[in-house]
Amino acid sequence: MNDVRPIRAKSGTNHEGTSAHNRRVMIDALRINGALSRADLARATRLTKQTVSNIIEELERDGLVSSQEAVRKGRGQPSTPYRLVPEGAFAIGLQIDRHVTRAVAVDLVGNVLVRDEAGLPAGGPSEGTKVILDLVAGVRAELAGIVQQSEKRLVGLGAAMPGPFGVAGSGDDPWMMEAWQKFPLLETLTAGTGLDVGLQNDAAAAATAERMVGAAHGLDHAVCLFVGYGIGAGLILNGELYRGANGNAGEIGMALLFADGKSTPLEHRASLASLYQYLSIDPADPDLHAHINDLASRGDPGIDTWIEAAAADLRWSIHLVETVFDPQTVILCGSAPEALVNRLIAAIGPLLPSIAERRGRTLPRLQPGMADPWSVALGAAAGPISRAFDPHFAAILKDSL
């Protein structure tokens, strides 16, 4: 008869939470606006000059910001702008895809300093784990060779792979990566690297990358449609990546479309996997990327038919995410070859009518994002950077300190 009913409550906060938040707000302001003086920061954050001075001094000691030359701008003492120091922090990003794994080392402002990739053997996680850990170790070592003390400033390892996670399996759908999705990847990577490890799906990683250095920079509401082996949406809501209750938010590739009397997941119609199937190409081919890029740029008739069909599905997907999320803009990105993404964007227009057609819009409804095979790894690395330095609710709470 013991009372085991757990009490659920949000965590409180204290002085540490306050100052942690204010530090993050400073960093965020410098990231969005570029270099700013203490007085600028005080006005923008509504903190006092004195508080800003204290925090800036501390950030400078920590090597996260540094002063630039004073600038005169009219009457009054010249201001000293401060900027983010790229070498202030680093993170490793890891992409696990069907046949390849890629790792990058990224700095505080999103520069990619090291990149490396390796083929993934067919044996699944039991075979692949060693390849991945070796790859990460290599990138880490190379970073240490470029930057002194990089290990001390390494905030974590972000991993990205196609989702969804934890779903009651549909058997062994070849479109999914079930073996990897069920594998205890977080635990394995944590044990194998000793780093703080995070995991997200590839669309979420792409969105994180777009927010740090791409088209979503400084936006609080954006949806990144990510065309990779599958298709997914990375969601920036209220300035943060939205993960859903189980980390599977935005898995629109699993959405069923009804046409010709049967239902098909969007992923089977508009994704690289569908293109490979349509063209009967082996997705394990190492020259795949260049090959597809070539076909797309010279307008191969075979691929053109697929582009038309996929563009129609994407047009509808854009309409849908606009309707459901009401974002400031939609960004089309992918690990697809750039020529293909450009062809798709050209074929998508004009967009379907939606609530995004507002009086006084400033941003385009659709913008091209990164179309780079490395963007997912970059976004994966951006995850730990964001967790460590961006302002967000959870960072204030005591249970995060």
Added chain:
Amino acid sequence: MNDVRPIRAKSGTNHEGTSAHNRRVMIDALRINGALSRADLARATRLTKQTVSNIIEELERDGLVSSQEAVRKGRGQPSTPYRLVPEGAFAIGLQIDRHVTRAVAVDLVGNVLVRDEAGLPAGGPSEGTKVILDLVAGVRAELAGIVQQSEKRLVGLGAAMPGPFGVAGSGDDPWMMEAWQKFPLLETLTAGTGLDVGLQNDAAAAATAERMVGAAHGLDHAVCLFVGYGIGAGLILNGELYRGANGNAGEIGMALLFADGKSTPLEHRASLASLYQYLSIDPADPDLHAHINDLASRGDPGIDTWIEAAAADLRWSIHLVETVFDPQTVILCGSAPEALVNRLIAAIGPLLPSIAERRGRTLPRLQPGMADPWSVALGAAAGPISRAFDPHFAAILKDSL
């Protein structure tokens, strides 16, 4: 050559933000768990006993919590539980629908103390404003008659009406309420009542109600599908209502479906408006609600056909929001008559496969919510209560204090 580039930054915080957050966390904990002792609160919020004591004392002075009889539960001094005092705060909720407007007065825990409705004349906002302000004034006066000092504890007026807001109009679609959507409602209500006024769409209001007193109570990720004159989704993401960049998130009634070679908004297929059209009923009929309830409960063959078709669209809508948002549960609610909602729920099953089929699910994928013509007004009132008392990021920041 002046530098007018505005500096964008999040606001910092200070002691006031800290304590404001901690107060809200206490209230939230009491709302979710019922009465709790100071020691319970200290453990749950990770604050010290002393801090909790100080805050509880303050909340008690403010009339928001009160102690209950001490309870003995084993060794140690008996604990004194504290509970939320319903009369600690009030809010007015206002629903503006096509042909009717409803207002309620609600207390801190979501009890409806006063309710009243009025028909809306056809002349649009210029005619309707007076009716609405009279209705609100009447409810307010009646509340003041029931509760002493109610005006002092009135935290605001929440208004709800069908969206979307601010969209470049498509002419005069009879399915929408364009005249009202373009009308400066916030300003008018603020001027006419002197209260702090908020505005949201009806689905968002329904979701707010479900979160305060309904099926979403205590959930952090839930989607409420709201079947009213139109259809929309109210989004509870990370424990807060999500509004989107322009307050139009969740307007899935505007989503275009492609079937039989033409595109139709979901709203034209699964909504009360579509039912009225299907049955050739005048939506201004004051006995509408009872009439539809009657038809639905006795299984009228005419309505059954519509129910089948609408259920198919709802089944797909549920699949879609599960796929896109990855919520803990989906709640079907509406201002539709209860018998109709129950018939719809029965007709919807079984659900389509989706990523919501997880190992170890505890909540059902689909749950019935409120089907009550007053739920939107209740949710509208819950908005100001939530803004004033629920923990959320914005409440910590200096620019909200």
Added chain:
DNA sequence: GTAATAAGTCAAGACATTTGACTTAATAAG
């Protein structure tokens, strides 16, 4: 040359949480 303006510092003060010892009140054990 002087006044006005703005950046930034200094030192004291204010505020909310924390710490650790203490009080109170109950049950469990011998």
Added chain:
DNA sequence: CTTATTAAGTCAAATGTCTTGACTTATTAC
């Protein structure tokens, strides 16, 4: 029945972070 143990809650001093208001520094405008 007495004593030890456990847990709730209080007291007073300490701590940490932001704020306040006066002051210094550096530049331009008149």
